[in-house]
Every structure is written in structure tokens, then in C-alpha cells.
Amino acid sequence: AQTVTQSQPEMSVQEAETVTLSCTYDTSESDYYLFWYKQPPSRQMILVIRQEAYKQQNATENRFSVNFQKAAKSFSLKISDSQLGDAAMYFCAQACPQTGANNLFFGTGTRLTVIP
Amino acid sequence: DTAVSQTPKYLVTQMGNDKSIKCEQNLGHDTMYWYKQDSKKFLKIMFSYNNKELIINETVPNRFSPKSPDKAHLNLHINSLELGDSAVYFCASSDETWDLTIYFGEGSWLTVV
Incomplete structure (x- = not known):
């Protein structure tokens, strides 16, 4: 069974600074995808960034980047130049391809506060 | 133009009632899911359908269909x-x-009183 662990229930960062959110996972599969989702107070789940396990290069989306360490089963999210709008719950998730559907396993989330 | 839309967004109802939540996606995807987020913010899959066929059916009460x-x-x-x-x-x-990217709707907040 897959498990996803986020060991930081809460984090805070000064506006314009950089923050890193941690995530580790456990799977016996060789083919899988990793995701970070953002959930603002509106509760909508918004995809932030995605990483395919077979790709060695770390994914980057504007101010968001990941540090994917496959051997260590670690997938951290770095937010650069933090903005007030980045304040939200951040969920790390993992999915393995299955025939017809995919089961997305979520961590317990990290609440990020951005301090003006 | 919302990609995954669900209604209602908010629902308050009494114990014992029967209620439905509707979902529609205009992304042309073959697979759809229901996830539940509990009071501690933990998200877990409930069901998954691929082209109208049930694929994933996690352990949920059979009151959920x-x-x-x-x-x-x-x-x-x-x-x-x-x-x-x-x-x-x-x-x-x-x-x-x-x-494998899964796109979510805005959520339906159900409160049972």
C-alpha cells in the first residue's frame, strides 16, 4: 500500500522569502506520479506541480519547484518569492497508474501562513 | 467555464434524510472520482468510474451509492x-x-444536523 507523509502540520514564511515543504512517500511500484495540490480557504483543490517518477529532472512551475529524491522517496516543494496568495493548505499526493483509474494517496497536509 | 462542476456547494440536512450531489466534467475525461475530506482535512478516495464502469470502490458504507x-x-x-x-x-x-493528473471540482460541503 502507498503512504504519503507530511511531517510539518504548519509552516510560516515571510512575504518574498523562500519556504520548503517536506513530503515522503512509500511505494513498491516503479512507475508512479507525485503531485502537490494547494487548497486555499475556498477549499478548491488546485494542482501546483507534478513529477513523473521516471524523470530525473525536477519539475518547475514559475515560483514553485520540487526536489525529487527517488532513492530517498522524498518529494519536497520549494516556494520562492512567497506571496500572500500562497497561504493555503498544501497536500502532497502520489498516484500509480492502474487500468481504468488511478488512486491518489494524499498526505495529511501542511498549512502555510505567509507573513506580510 | 468550469472544468469539473458539482452541485450543490453547500448542503445542510437532518439526520436520516437522503441527499444527492451531482457532478459534471467538460474535459472529455474517461475517469471520474469521488473523494471525501473529513474534518481533519484528510482526503480519501471513495469511488472511481471509468467510462461508466465502477473501477475503485473503497470501503464506504453502502448508504453511499x-x-x-x-x-x-x-x-x-x-x-x-x-x-x-x-x-x-x-x-x-x-x-x-x-x-495521471486528477482535476478537482470546488467541493460540496455537507453538514448533517
Whole structure:
């Protein structure tokens, strides 16, 4: 069974600074995808960034980047130049391809506060 | 133009009632899901349908019954609602032929009183 662990229930960062959110996972599969989702107070789940396990290069989306360490089963999210709008719950998730559907396993989330 | 839309967004109802949440996606995806987010913000899959066929059916009470009239719609019907059913229910969809990214609706906040 897959498990996803986020060991930081809460984090805070000064506006314009950089923050890193941690995530580790456990799977016996060789083919899988990793995701970070953002959930603002509106509760909508918004995809932030995605990483395919077979790709060695770390994914980057504007101010968001990941540090994917496959051997260590670690997938951290770095937010650069933090903005007030980045304040939200951040969920790390993992999915393995299955025939017809995919089961997305979520961590317990990290609440990020951005301090003006 | 919302990609995954679900209604209602908010629902307050009494114990014992039956209620439905509707979901529609206009992304052309083959697979749709229902996820539940409990009061501690933990998200867990409930059901998944691929082209109207049930693929994933996690251990949920049989008071919960999904229905997929076509691949663009996946509704969730809940019978005999209990206090513990209070949660946010998310509909989602994905395209298995492209990537594994799952796109979520805005959520339906169900409160049972």
C-alpha cells in the first residue's frame, strides 16, 4: 500500500522569502506520479506541480519547484518569492497508474501562513 | 467555464434524510472520482468510474451509492444520512490516456444536523 507523509502540520514564511515543504512517500511500484495540490480557504483543490517518477529532472512551475529524491522517496516543494496568495493548505499526493483509474494517496497536509 | 462542476456547494440536512450531489466534467475525461475530506482535512478516495464502469470502490458504507449515467457525469447519492457523514465531498476527473493528473471540482460541503 502507498503512504504519503507530511511531517510539518504548519509552516510560516515571510512575504518574498523562500519556504520548503517536506513530503515522503512509500511505494513498491516503479512507475508512479507525485503531485502537490494547494487548497486555499475556498477549499478548491488546485494542482501546483507534478513529477513523473521516471524523470530525473525536477519539475518547475514559475515560483514553485520540487526536489525529487527517488532513492530517498522524498518529494519536497520549494516556494520562492512567497506571496500572500500562497497561504493555503498544501497536500502532497502520489498516484500509480492502474487500468481504468488511478488512486491518489494524499498526505495529511501542511498549512502555510505567509507573513506580510 | 468550469472544468469539473458539482452541485450543490453547500448542503445542510437532518439526520436520516437522503441527499444527492451531482457532478459534471467538460474535459472529455474517461475517469471520474469521488473523494471525501473529513474534518481533519484528510482526503480519501471513495469511488472511481471509468467510462461508466465502477473501477475503485473503497470501503464506504453502502448508504453511499455512486451513479454514472454517462462518462461526463458522476453523481453521489447518500441514504439515511448520519452525523459522521458531515464532510466536504470532492468530485474529480482524469484522462488515463494522457497523464495521471486528477482535476478537482470546488467541493460540496455537507453538514448533517
